[in-house]
Amino acid sequence: MSNEEQENRKVNAPETIVAPQVCSLCNIPEQEVLVEYQRWKLVRTKTMKGHKERLMLLHKNHVRTLDEGSVGEAYLLLMKAGSNFFSYTDKWAIFEPVYATVPGHWHRVASDLDENAQDYNQILKTPRMIIDNHNGTISRVYPNGNVSGSSNGASVGKRRPWRDL
Numbered sequence: 461m462s463n464e465e466q467e468n469r470k471v472n473a474p475e476t477i478v479a480p481q482v483c484s485l486c487n488i489p490e491q492e493v494l495v496e497y498q499r500w501k502l503v504r505t506k507t508m509k510g511h512k513e514r515l516m517l518l519h520k521n522h523v524r525t526l527d528e529g530s531v532g533e534a535y536l537l538l539m540k541a542g543s544n545f546f547s548y549t550d551k552w553a554i555f556e557p558v559y560a561t562v563p564g565h566w567h568r569v570a571s572d573l574d575e576n577a578q579d580y581n582q583i584l585k586t587p588r589m590i591i592d593n594h595n596g597t598i599s600r601v602y603p604n605g606n607v608s609g610s611s612n613g614a615s616v617g618k619r620r621p622w623r624d625l
């Protein structure tokens with residue numbers, strides 16, 4: 461084999477590990493989609509882990525990262541939808557993807573905060589945004605116990621406008 465051929469083999473080496481064809485988030489069955497937005501899908505997660513409700517908002521395209529504006533839009537949509545889907549509970553949370561099984565496709569998972577859920581220990585170790593359905597407050601919680609309030613509305617807008625949408 462000539463050097464040139466070897467070079468071609470390298471160039472053509474497949475990078476199929478996280479290709480959309482094998483990405484579970486790119487292949488969610490239509491019937492599992494709860495709400496379809498212009499750029500997003502809201503689905504119920506396949507594994508509920510003992511929660512009464514557990515949702516995922518994902519981008520329609522196989523993208524790993526998003527610009528700040530898109531992230532803000534995603535959180536707003538998830539919070540708006542969550543206020544309905546999690547109306548049975550006082551507090552629920554949106555989780556940072558530190559334990560995400562599909563890190564190559566942008567998504568955020570939200571669930572209630574049932575202490576008896578299978579993943580409650582993991583929840584405590586995950587940076588999360590907790591939404592209080594009663595007074596509409598949002599607080600960011602970090603695994604080291606730090607809590608930051610939402611008096612400035614963080615990056616998600618202020619005064620829960622999704623309630624009025």
Ligand SMILES: [Zn+2]
Nearest residue numbers: 483486522565
């Ligand atoms: Zn994907």
